[in-house]
Amino acid sequence: MKLLENKYLGFPNNMKYDYEFITKACGIYINNAGDPFSTLSWKKHSKHFEQEVVHFFLELYHMTKKDGWGYITSGGTEGNMEGMFLARESLPKATLYFSEDTHYSIAKAAKILRMNYVEIKSQESGEMNYEHFNRVLRKNKSGEAIVLVNCGTTVKGAFDNLDKIKFVLNTNKIKKTYIHVDGALSGMITPFIESAPFYSFDKGVDSIAISMHKFLGVPLMSGIVLARKHHVEKVKNKVEYINSHDTTISGSRNGHSPLYAWYAIKKYGKDKLKADAKLCLENAQYLHSKFQDAGFQSNLNQFSNTVYFD
Numbered sequence: 001m002k003l004l005e006n007k008y009l010g011f012p013n014n015m016k017y018d019y020e021f022i023t024k025a026c027g028i029y030i031n032n033a034g035d036p037f038s039t040l041s042w043k044k045h046s047k048h049f050e051q052e053v054v055h056f057f058l059e060l061y062h063m064t065k066k067d068g069w070g071y072i073t074s075g076g077t078e079g080n081m082e083g084m085f086l087a088r089e090s091l092p093k094a095t096l097y098f099s100e101d102t103h104y105s106i107a108k109a110a111k112i113l114r115m116n117y118v119e120i121k122s123q124e125s126g127e128m129n130y131e132h133f134n135r136v137l138r139k140n141k142s143g144e145a146i147v148l149v150n151c152g153t154t155v156k157g158a159f160d161n162l163d164k165i166k167f168v169l170n171t172n173k174i175k176k177t178y179i180h181v182d183g184a185l186s187g188m189i190t191p192f193i194e195s196a197p198f199y200s201f202d203k204g205v206d207s208i209a210i211s212m213h214k215f216l217g218v219p220l221m222s223g224i225v226l227a228r229k230h231h232v233e234k235v236k237n238k239v240e241y242i243n244s245h246d247t248t249i250s251g252s253r254n255g256h257s258p259l260y261a262w263y264a265i266k267k268y269g270k271d272k273l274k275a276d277a278k279l280c281l282e283n284a285q286y287l288h289s290k291f292q293d294a295g296f297q298s299n300l301n302q303f304s305n306t307v308y309f310d
Helices: 002-006 022-027 047-060 076-090 104-112 130-137 162-171 257-293
Strands: 068-073 095-099 117-120 144-150 176-182 207-211 223-228 237-239 244-246 298-300 307-309
Touching: 022 257, 047 068, 047 223, 047 257, 068 076, 068 257, 076 104, 076 144, 076 176, 076 207, 076 223, 095 104, 095 130, 104 117, 117 130, 130 162, 144 162, 162 176, 257 298, 257 307
Parallel strands: 095 117, 095 144, 144 176, 176 207
Antiparallel strands: 068 223, 207 223, 237 244, 298 307
16 A cells, blocks of 8 residues: 555645544444534534534635534535535526536536536636636626636646636626635645635635545545535525434535544644645646656646646
8 A cells, every 4th residue: 555655646635644543433433414513313423523624614714603604525526516506596597607627527516406507718727718708708698697716627726816707797797696616626725825816705705615635635535615604594404303404415424524624633733734735836846847857748837736747
């Protein structure tokens, strides 16, 4: 296994962090069914740990406990689907817009949720093409739009520019908007990097999904979704037999992932996470420079830790 880990390439996963201590809990049945801030009819859950993780991320993304909400998901796909679900319930007549470099799960979730969507062309870097977005948005007659913004696209690690997206929306007099951020790849890196694109709630974001098994290296596929609490009220449903409200896509949820995420946050802290985020970018720049020195074509977007090449 060590040999395989040392040669690992091509998929974002941090294998530097040690989770051996918390793995002892994996022999226990832990079910965090329903909303993480609601009660349960049994005691074998880790919702209090999950709440602490959610509060950590809400603070990181400039949202208060009073007005923010979130839960630990099975990964980026579920987090994005939850954000899109909240968007659809908030703006049921709105069209969803996302770039062609967006993760494939977005179109899949849109089909499941029966949402109308339009794919926007991308620039060579993988960032959204705002001129095309502007041309497409001129055809919008409803005055409503849901926009999927990428914080690190899957292959090229590109960042969609939130200010430019908002400018296009305002130019076309789109009065009702919902902005969801797919931060699965870089949502745990850019908050710690000065001048990097930052998609915080105080900049008009409505929800964001982040993966836990990438930068944090949680050994269970997992993620987190954060949202404005008033959106969540639209999907809140009381489930009598578990004595809980449910606001989630999955219902019964893995109670182990919150333990891993909580452990990482407590063990490493913001200073360590900030230092490692900086190291990730330095490593990417180093690899990119070595490709260039060897005369081999490679690409690296600013603030990205993804080097892509033929």
